[in-house]
Amino acid sequence: MRKWNVIFLIFFVFMLIIIVSCNNINNDRIEENKVAENKIEVTEIEQTNEELIRKEKDFIFPNSHIEKLTEKQLLGLSNKLLEYARNEIFARKGHIFKKEKYRNYFAKKSWYKPTTTVEFSSLNSIEKYNVNFIKFFEDRYRKTHEKHENYKTNYDVYPCNKEINIDINGDGKTERILFELENMSNYKLHINNLVIEGELGNYSNNFAIVDIDKNDNFKEIIISDYGPSNDYVSYFYCYDGQNIIKMGQTEGLFEYGIKIDGMGKLSARTRSKILQTWFFDKYYTLSKEHKLIEVPQDIYITNYDVFIKRPIKLLKNRGNSDDYFILNEGRKVTIVGTDDKEWCLVETKIGERGWFAVDEFSIIRNEGLDAYKIFGGLCYAD
Numbered sequence: 001m002r003k004w005n006v007i008f009l010i011f012f013v014f015m016l017i018i019i020v021s022c023n024n025i026n027n028d029r030i031e032e033n034k035v036a037e038n039k040i041e042v043t044e045i046e047q048t049n050e051e052l053i054r055k056e057k058d059f060i061f062p063n064s065h066i067e068k069l070t071e072k073q074l075l076g077l078s079n080k081l082l083e084y085a086r087n088e089i090f091a092r093k094g095h096i097f098k099k100e101k102y103r104n105y106f107a108k109k110s111w112y113k114p115t116t117t118v119e120f121s122s123l124n125s126i127e128k129y130n131v132n133f134i135k136f137f138e139d140r141y142r143k144t145h146e147k148h149e150n151y152k153t154n155y156d157v158y159p160c161n162k163e164i165n166i167d168i169n170g171d172g173k174t175e176r177i178l179f180e181l182e183n184m185s186n187y188k189l190h191i192n193n194l195v196i197e198g199e200l201g202n203y204s205n206n207f208a209i210v211d212i213d214k215n216d217n218f219k220e221i222i223i224s225d226y227g228p229s230n231d232y233v234s235y236f237y238c239y240d241g242q243n244i245i246k247m248g249q250t251e252g253l254f255e256y257g258i259k260i261d262g263m264g265k266l267s268a269r270t271r272s273k274i275l276q277t278w279f280f281d282k283y284y285t286l287s288k289e290h291k292l293i294e295v296p297q298d299i300y301i302t303n304y305d306v307f308i309k310r311p312i313k314l315l316k317n318r319g320n321s322d323d324y325f326i327l328n329e330g331r332k333v334t335i336v337g338t339d340d341k342e343w344c345l346v347e348t349k350i351g352e353r354g355w356f357a358v359d360e361f362s363i364i365r366n367e368g369l370d371a372y373k374i375f376g377g378l379c380y381a382d
Contacts, residue, residue, distance in 0.1 A: 058109055060085040064130045065092060071376055074137050086134040089127050093118045129330040133376065136307040136332050140377055143305065151257050151269055155208040155222075160187075166209060169241050170217025179207040179223065187223065189237060189244065196244045198235060202226035208254035213264035213286060220247065222254040229381070231271065234258060238290055248292035250284060266292075270300075272340050275362050275371055276378040278304055280338070299337035299345060307332050307376035312367065314354025318343055321366075325354060335375075 060081065061069060074082065084105060087097070091106045095118035106112040120128065158164050160181045165174040168191075178190040181203055189196050200223075208222040221237040234254060236247035250268035252258040257269030259281075267281040280300035284292045308329050316323045327333065327346065338344045342357045342365075357365040364371055372378050 059092075059111075060088055061130075064089055065124070065127050068126055069130045069133055074134065077137075079138050079141055082134050082138045086131055086138070089123065089131055090118045093122075125330075132330050132332065133307055136305070136377065139332075140305060151259075153255055153257075153259060155210050155254055155260075157206045157208050157255070160205050160207065163190075166219070168209065168219040168221070169239050171241060175239060177209075177221070179221075181205070189221065189223065191239045191244050194239075194244050196237070196246070198223065200225040201228055201231075204253075210254070210260055211262060212260050212266055214262045215264070216290075218290060222258070224253040224255075226253070232257060232269075234268070236292060240290070245290060247290060248284075250282065250292065265295075272300075272302070272338060273361075274338065274340060274342065274358050275335075275344060277381040278302060278379065280340075298339065300340055301337050302335055302344075303337075304335045305332055305377060306335055308374065309376050310374055312356060312364065312374050314346055314356055316354055318355050318357075325352070327354065 061073065064085070077085070084102075087095075087102055088106070091097070091102075091109070091112050091114075094113050094115035096114045096116065097103045097106065103114075106114075120131065123131065158177075158179070160179045163176055163178045165176055167174050168177070169175070175191050178188075180188040180190060182188065184203060185199055185201065187198050187200060187203070189198070202225060204224045204226060207224075209219050210222060211219050218238050218240075222234050223237070224232065224234040227233055232251055232253045233249055234252055235249045238245045238247055250258065250266075251270040252268040257279075258266060259268075260266045264286045266284050268284065269279050270282040272278050272280060280302045282300070283295040283297065285295055287293050308327055308331050310329050312327050313324050314327050315321060316325065327348070332349070334347050336345050336347045336353075342359070343355055344358070345353060345355055347353050358371065359365050362371040363369070364374060367374065372380070
């Protein structure tokens with residue numbers, strides 16, 4: 001129970017840092033710009049900084065019919081308020097709501113006069129943009145929560161500074177194992193009479209013992225470092241009966257982001273080097289020497305939803321600038337992958353795919369604009 005309480009606390013703090021960091025940094029970077037009732041029920045996920053100033057006859061967004069909304073206006077609002085903000089665009093035009101919660105909410109507004117059924121197609125271009133933009137953020141909060149839940153793991157975890165006895169090399173004899181934390185940054189891993197030393201930026205009070213390949217005799221030790229700004233890294237060790245072997249390191253933690261299939265392969269949640277603060281899985285296998293070897297990928301899967309704030313040219317093939325299509329504003333698309341060097345692959349709702357490249361981390365090539373000016377929903381946490 002105590003272990004799960006610690007894991008829950010780590011996850012809660014991580015989510016809070018990411019949300020607040022994205023909000024604060026995006027607010028600094030986002031440009032200051034002057035879209036029928038949706039039948040999808042959205043789970044209410046409360047966000048931080050929910051301070052709604054009611055004004056101009058009690059509208060959430062008084063000008064959402066004539067001005068495009070910005071991320072600065074939407075970030076920090078709960079899903080409940082986003083839902084009402086989206087539907088007030090229809091209410092302003094006199095839409096008759098079928099759902100009781102909307103009827104009750106808007107009945108309290110002096111400006112609301114239900115007279116007709118308002119279809120999405122009857123909205124003007126700005127209203128359509130705003131409806132889609134708000135709905136994008138409603139979906140985004142839910143999917144972010146679900147994605148982080150999927151990265152949680154549950155391996156055998158043991159406390160530091162306490163000797164345990166486990167057979168980790170398959171010889172039928174238990175090893176004496178001690179993960180010793182000397183201070184805030186240095187540790188020693190003891191296995192029988194052997195010792196190996198290391199450094200941690202932000203230490204963990206526990207370590208894990210895992211079995212990467214159930215078909216060999218070895219079990220592996222993972223020591224995780226929470227690092228600065230949640231830059232997670234984990235160190236892998238094994239014991240062959242004579243030596244402690246440094247197997248290598250990955251990003252991620254033993255309780256979050258590292259997934260082992262038991263067949264000699266693992267994946268590690270890894271921070272990208274381009275476009276924004278986002279993550280994908282890197283894959284590893286074991287060498288004959290029982291070292292971690294990264295399995296190169298042409299494209300790392302990201303599946304990150306963004307909202308198109310202004311048109312962008314997408315290439316149908318990398319490197320062929322003559323074969324392209326224009327992705328217009330006001331729609332949600334998914335950045336399905338990246339080579340983590342320069343190229344990102346976008347997929348639309350109907351399955352159309354196209355590429356864009358970035359220079360200097362986040363400048364869209366041939367557009368000359370920072371990515372946040374084109375894509376809504378990007379994160380720039382430290």
